[in-house]
Amino acid sequence: MSSVYFGGSRNLPQSALVGKVVQAVAQSGASVHVGCQFGADQQVVTFAACFYPLSLVVFAVAPSLAQAPGQVQAASSAGARVVLAAGGGAQVPIRARYLLRSKSAFAGCSAAVFFAPGPGSLAVAREAVKAGLPVFAFWVQAYPPAPIPSTPGQWVRSSFAGFGCWQFQPAQVGLL
Secondary structure (H helix, E strand, O other): OOEEEEEEOOOOOOOHHHHHHHHHHHHOOOEEEEOOOOOHHHHHHHHHHHHOHHHEEEEOOOOOHHHOOHHHHHHHHHOOEEEOOOOOOOOOOHHHHHHHHHHHHHOOOOEEEEEOOOHHHHHHHHHHHHOOOOEEEEOOOOOOOOOOOOOOEEEEEEEEOOEEEEEEEEOOOOOO
16 A cells, blocks of 8 residues: 655645545545644644544654644544654754654655645655655645755646646756
8 A cells, every 4th residue: 555645834724625635545545644733734634534544644743642732642542543753752853853753754655745835844845855756735826836945846737636736846867
């Protein structure tokens, strides 16, 4: 079974599109990997925990379920798998823990999908591109998301799970 990583803005307004895309992925038989934050993460966790808990894997920075956000605890109660301390222990700075958590979450996935990616999501997207994953973004504007930092390439119109979006096309490195 394949897996798809989901992430995005911590300030994402409630979006029916999130549920539709997660539903398409879960119904395809793929598992849903996601972090523990608010915004996009919370919407993915909440939707998947309600309708596809056995397809959901939540990667949490918290060292224990009791310290995890409420949506993570609820997902665990619904039957989702929760990976605790996914970004390392307290000795790792918190910003690094979130990036390491995301890298753990997308490891082994077949794609990375972001909803309204901001700077933090684009840093994760950079790591996903480095890992060779196709990266997709759902963006509410008519123009593409911001460039992925330190990653040559461009966003092109595409689709994911039957929904229009942007896909990052890394620049091809010429052969010498």
